[in-house]
Structure formats: C-alpha cells, structure tokens
Amino acid sequence: MKHVHEEESKYAASAKDFRKNVTRDLANEELRANFRGAMDYLMDKRKSAFSSADELEVLREQCKLIKQRCLAKLPHLLEQLEDKLEHNGIKVHWAETVTEANEIIAQLIAEKKAKTVVKGKSMVSEETALNDYLEARDVECLESDMGEYIVQLAKQHPSHIIMPAIHQNKQQVAQLFADNIDGFEYSTDVDTLIQQGRTILRDKFCQADVGISGVNFAVAETGTLCLVENEGNGRMCTTIPDLHIAITGIEKVVEHLADVPPLLSLLTRSATGQAISTYFNMISSPRKQGEKDGPKEVHLVLLDNGRSQAFADEELRQTLQCIRCGACMNHCPVYTRIGGHAYGTVYPGPIGKIISPHMLGLDATTNLPTASTLCGACGEVCPVKIPIPKILLRLREESVKPNREQPQVMQGQGAGRSAVEAIIWKIWAQVHKSPTLYALSMWCLTRCRFLMPKKLAGWTSVRTAPKLAATTLHQQIKAKQAKQGRG
Amino acid sequence: MTNKTTDINVISRRARGNILAKLKAEVGGADYGKLPQETAYVYPECSQTDNIAQFISELEKNHAQVIPTTKEQMAEVILEQLASLNITQLLYGEKLDEQSDYHREVIEALKSKVTLQPYDFSIDNNKNRLFNECPAALSNSRCSIAATGTIVLWPDENEPRSLSLVPPVHFVMVDAHKLHADFARLIEAEQWQDKLPTNVVLISGPSKTADIQQTLAYGAHGPKALIVLLLNS
Numbered sequence A: 001m002k003h004v005h006e007e008e009s010k011y012a013a014s015a016k017d018f019r020k021n022v023t024r025d026l027a028n029e030e031l032r033a034n035f036r037g038a039m040d041y042l043m044d045k046r047k048s049a050f051s052s053a054d055e056l057e058v059l060r061e062q063c064k065l066i067k068q069r070c071l072a073k074l075p076h077l078l079e080q081l082e083d084k085l086e087h088n089g090i091k092v093h094w095a096e097t098v099t100e101a102n103e104i105i106a107q108l109i110a111e112k113k114a115k116t117v118v119k120g121k122s123m124v125s126e127e128t129a130l131n132d133y134l135e136a137r138d139v140e141c142l143e144s145d146m147g148e149y150i151v152q153l154a155k156q157h158p159s160h161i162i163m164p165a166i167h168q169n170k171q172q173v174a175q176l177f178a179d180n181i182d183g184f185e186y187s188t189d190v191d192t193l194i195q196q197g198r199t200i201l202r203d204k205f206c207q208a209d210v211g212i213s214g215v216n217f218a219v220a221e222t223g224t225l226c227l228v229e230n231e232g233n234g235r236m237c238t239t240i241p242d243l244h245i246a247i248t249g250i251e252k253v254v255e256h257l258a259d260v261p262p263l264l265s266l267l268t269r270s271a272t273g274q275a276i277s278t279y280f281n282m283i284s285s286p287r288k289q290g291e292k293d294g295p296k297e298v299h300l301v302l303l304d305n306g307r308s309q310a311f312a313d314e315e316l317r318q319t320l321q322c323i324r325c326g327a328c329m330n331h332c333p334v335y336t337r338i339g340g341h342a343y344g345t346v347y348p349g350p351i352g353k354i355i356s357p358h359m360l361g362l363d364a365t366t367n368l369p370t371a372s373t374l375c376g377a378c379g380e381v382c383p384v385k386i387p388i389p390k391i392l393l394r395l396r397e398e399s400v401k402p403n404r405e406q407p408q409v410m411q412g413q414g415a416g417r418s419a420v421e422a423i424i425w426k427i428w429a430q431v432h433k434s435p436t437l438y439a440l441s442m443w444c445l446t447r448c449r450f451l452m453p454k455k456l457a458g459w460t461s462v463r464t465a466p467k468l469a470a471t472t473l474h475q476q477i478k479a480k481q482a483k484q485g486r487g
Numbered sequence B: 001m002t003n004k005t006t007d008i009n010v011i012s013r014r015a016r017g018n019i020l021a022k023l024k025a026e027v028g029g030a031d032y033g034k035l036p037q038e039t040a041y042v043y044p045e046c047s048q049t050d051n052i053a054q055f056i057s058e059l060e061k062n063h064a065q066v067i068p069t070t071k072e073q074m075a076e077v078i079l080e081q082l083a084s085l086n087i088t089q090l091l092y093g094e095k096l097d098e099q100s101d102y103h104r105e106v107i108e109a110l111k112s113k114v115t116l117q118p119y120d121f122s123i124d125n126n127k128n129r130l131f132n133e134c135p136a137a138l139s140n141s142r143c144s145i146a147a148t149g150t151i152v153l154w155p156d157e158n159e160p161r162s163l164s165l166v167p168p169v170h171f172v173m174v175d176a177h178k179l180h181a182d183f184a185r186l187i188e189a190e191q192w193q194d195k196l197p198t199n200v201v202l203i204s205g206p207s208k209t210a211d212i213q214q215t216l217a218y219g220a221h222g223p224k225a226l227i228v229l230l231l232n233s
C-alpha cells in the first residue's frame, strides 16, 4: 500500500513516541489537575444540556442517519457542493495530501502578494501544519481563537479539539502573557487576560490580508459554508480581510440545509452544553456588487488525507460521521489522565485513536488503538453514534494482521504484529479447538503452577502476578457434582 | 514534497479525479431509495407567550440584555443605554430610516442627541475607522428563534455584516411577531434553501470565550454587549 501520508507529517514521529509521552505527562501533576478539572466541567455541562433522555436518543439516531446518508452519497454531494459553490462565486480546490493543501493555500496567498494571515480555529489546518508551511514562506500566520492564540504563543499544539488550551491554567497563561507580551503586567484575572488578547488580535484583524478558517458543515444543496463559534474571531477572519480561504475535510459535506439544525443542536450541546453557540455563521458567496464588506474572494480547500481510506471500508467509514464535538475525549478516562498531548497526534482522545491511523498510517499509530480500556463511554456519548470501541478492536485486528494479507484495508497493516505473539495465539487456538489437547494442557498447567514466574514483563510492573489454581474449573465442577450426587 | 512550481490547478484537478474515483468505487451503484427513515424529535408546540419567555430567558442566560419596548419608546431606550455606557456615537445601517415610519422617527429622535454615523462607506479604506472610532452600532434583524434565544441577521448592502461584529456594543431591534419556535421550523417556514444571501448570522449573545480555565469572559473579539430591543405590541 502506498505510503503517502507518513513522511509528510511531523505528527507521525510524535505519535510513535506515545508511550514516552504518556510517562512524561502522567508524572505532571499540574497537568493532570488541569485536565481533571476541565473534563469534570465539560461532562457536567453536557449532562445539563439535554432535557430528556428520549430527546437525546431520538436526536442521536437522527443525526447518525443524516451523516450516514451524506456519506453514502459523498462523491455526488462533493460534486454538487462544488457546483453550487462555484456558481455562488466560491472557488473550490481539492487536495489528497496535507502538502497539496498547504501548497494550494500558499500559492493563493502568494498570488495576492499577501504577508499576514489571521486564522480562525481549524483543526484541519492543524492536521496540515499549515502555520509551519506558511511561516517557512515568510507569511505571518496568527491564530485568533483565544485558546489557539495561547497555544501558539506557548509554541505548543492544541490539546483538545474544542478547547485548545485546556491543559493550561490561568496562572500559566498569565505567566505566558507576562513573558511574551510587551507591557503586560502579570495578572491571573481572566477578563484582563482576554481583554489583552482582544486588543492585540483586533489590531491584527484590522490589518490582515487573508483570513483562514475551518468549516463545520458544508451544505451541498445551497453551497454554504457554516461555522460554529462563540468568540467572533471566525466571523472576523471571514469578514474583514480581502481574501478568505476555508479548509475542511471531505466528510464535512451535508446534503440539505435542513440537515443542519439537528446536527448543530447536538454539536453545541455535546461539546460545551450550550443550546447553540454565540455565532452561527453561514457563508454562501464572496462580497457581491454593492456590498460594503466581506472578502472579495472566497476559496474552499477540500482535503482527503486518509479519509478516502476510511471510506473504503464500511465499518471504518463510520469514523467519518464525526462532527468534532469532543464529547468522546471529555468522557474518556484515558484522555482525562494522560491529557491531549500524549497522543502525539492532532486529534487526541477516542476520535484521535480511530481517525489518526488513516492520516498517519497504522505503523505510526500502532499504540493508539490499544490505549483504551474499552469502557465504552465514548461510544455512549457520541452524538452520531460512532461505535468507537468496536472500531478500536477492528484497528487492533488490522494492526496484527500479516502485513501481506489481502485485502489491504489500512496503510501500515500488520505494524503491530509480533512473530512470537502470533505463534502463541496459533498454539492457543489449536489447544482450544481440541478437547483432548485442552484437558492435557490444563492438567500440565495446574501441576506445574509452581513454575509460574513472579515477574511478568509489563503485567507485574503495576500489578501482582496472577496465581494459577491447583485444580481446573472442570475438575472443580465435576467434584461438586459428584458430591451432590452422593448427597 | 510537491514540486513548488506545480500549478495549483494541476494539483487540484488531479486530486479531484483521484478522490472522486476512490469514493465512487465504493458507492457507485448504491440504491439511495433504500436508505432508512430519519425521524426527527417532535418538540411540543408552545404558545407565543411561552416562546417569548423562552427567547428572553435564553438570551439572558447568555448575558444579553433584553429590553421589551415599543416603537414610540425605542429611541428613548437607546439613549438611556448609551448614556449609561458613556457613549455618544452610534453607527447604523444606511437607509434604516427608509424602512418604515417608526425607523425614521427613531433615527430622527436619536439625531439630535448623539452623533449618528450611517454605514455608508466601503470597509476597504475604512477599517481603522470601523475598529477604532465606532463604539456602538444599531442594526435591525430579520427574525428570531425562541428555543435557543437566537437573533437572525440577514446582512445586505445597507446593513453590512461587520456592523454587528466590530463595534463593541451592538443594539439590535427584534420584532416578537417574527419569532420562530426553532431553527428547523424557521428554515422550513421561510424556505431558506432557495434564497441564502452572501452571509447569514445567527447571534445568541455577546461574544464570549471560556478558553482560559473554563472561566467565561465576555467580549472576546466581537461585541462585549448585546442589547436586544424587543418590540412586542
């Protein structure tokens, strides 16, 4: 299978370091407290946002079916979207890889001889590491979502897809501002911090040549790009500069405008417990003749980056139903403890574990599907009912399949396969298929239990070694039945 | 790495072909008639009074100020609010005064008390002015949504989209008779799919963020205050 993604992304390396990252972040008590506090807050918010379990369930089923319908029609909807957008005056570009997407954006900016970019929140542009790409080409790229701004100032990456700076507390942000912003006097007052950010960023909005944003829903029927946000920076980026470039994954297209209200309602409530976000911004064209503001040009970049690989398998396709609400990470016991950076990927948490293997290859992400207790919380809260635990199991399977076995579903198939493990399971299977072999092996094991080592690699590093029983379950039952027969 | 000189139209055409071919290979002959029935949740019908109460309560929860008023008192209310904020200038949509008699009267009444600036300029050479010299704005609205406390703006050449975005205080006139129960029913009733303009904005409060330690702060980038003038007579 063609390895197109891995060598292009810096996240492949950091994802490979997963175990190291986990050890590092688990030892950081401040970080763990920050995540614990934030996740408790977000879980509470979501819980209080639904009036009845019935409403939630009906909405989830509806939204799942909407997304599944839109995926079933995906190629046609993408063509329709392109048609409508172009008809409305919005230029559409396609990119298979992150480098292609970056190059398209870089050239659109270069054509205008533009030098300054303000960005609204866009996880897809994180996926492509667009900032690095543009900065290497002398274009200043400023994040304007408050969380993203903080993260960029700290030279970090978002640790959560909805709240990028959730790993920092206000003392840390205050210190960051004091260290990096001229004239800022250390203060942990959140209003003061936000007003400081506002002052700097409003100036940037006013000056910027280009605004870059993500997209929450792209409506094929009308050729409309919808953006969900609270701060107004998304509106700024898409209203004030002369050139607006939106970037999104191909799975964000929905068929009808009428598909939007239920999805929007579940998105904001699942994400932050809000009935609706402060702003819902629907963009259908560049500035028209006679209008006094708005960008003169609007472009949309549609990115694949492994999505079509997920699409090709019916079970894995469900991964693309995701509306990026973040609820799965908020409710994940693993995410809450290790935090968002340990994953080393752009998308952390449960959704990250199931989408990143398509973007980076299973070889770079072998550890991710295994880093789950399969407790099921993510699947239960997911507003579009993605069976995340099932998909995790499926990815585990793909990662231990012989790497030449056909059909090849995933790039990096078999990356987690170990010859010893494979042989052990083969023997195990043989033993369990034959009653005689099974009985014999049990007889041996119970007799030789004193040979059981005290230390069992990873298992005993945090647990005591299991003790084998003196008699097998079969023997015990037999003995019991014999006794009852007598009695 | 893609060759730097590769024309983006070439990249895009090739990517388009490949992506669509891959997707079509999977769902090419799919029978869309067999898709399962999608059932929407049926929200109970509410009276107009309940809807208005819901609208106000949601907006207030989101830190907007809702002031029920009448056409006659509108100008007075705006002046009071401006005075309490120590603001003496107001940016407003050009031709607002031509929309109806009462709009004309509101503008007339305001004219003598504050400096009124019609938004009669292109943003192109006026960004500094818009960002630094316009402390408050007054806009109209198209309709509103009860369930979520949402105001629908339909910006046009008279009421540009930045009118409701850049000035730190946003006054918006809302007619309670144009209140819809929820977003889905609004789209259905007005058949939006046939007529979306350049930009539609749904606004449900002043700009806010909880990005620093989940602490809510208002006035992140857009207006710090949203003052809703609710006409209900």
Ligand code: SF4
Pocket: A321, A322, A323, A324, A325, A326, A327, A328, A329, A350, A351, A378, A381, A382, A383, A384, A385, A386
């Ligand atoms: S997988 Fe589900 S819960 Fe997680 S971000 Fe996506 S939509 Fe939300």
